[in-house]
Amino acid sequence: MAFLGLRKWPTPIVKPLWPFLIAGSITTYFVAKAQDSGIRSPEWRTDPRNPYAAQLAKESLH
Template structure:
């Protein structure tokens, strides 16, 4: 009665576009953050983690 069913509920196929979209958004936000850290406006800010280089 319990356990694996003959027709299992699909998970990856309907959730696949959301996983891909999440990965793309994560990548783009990381790229934007890196570009903002290296910008001229915040290059000498003491709160900038890349300022010590």
């Protein structure tokens, strides 16, 4: 008998989803690396549309 829809044993949530969690974290890592290399490229380093231009200019002075 189920009490309010709960079973006697827990329903697995993480166990069947671990490949998707790993793939999502790897994808997030590589997208972040691509974005970082894109904003630090010489072509976009001094572009006024780059939101990190001031921070990159400060780092290049050191």
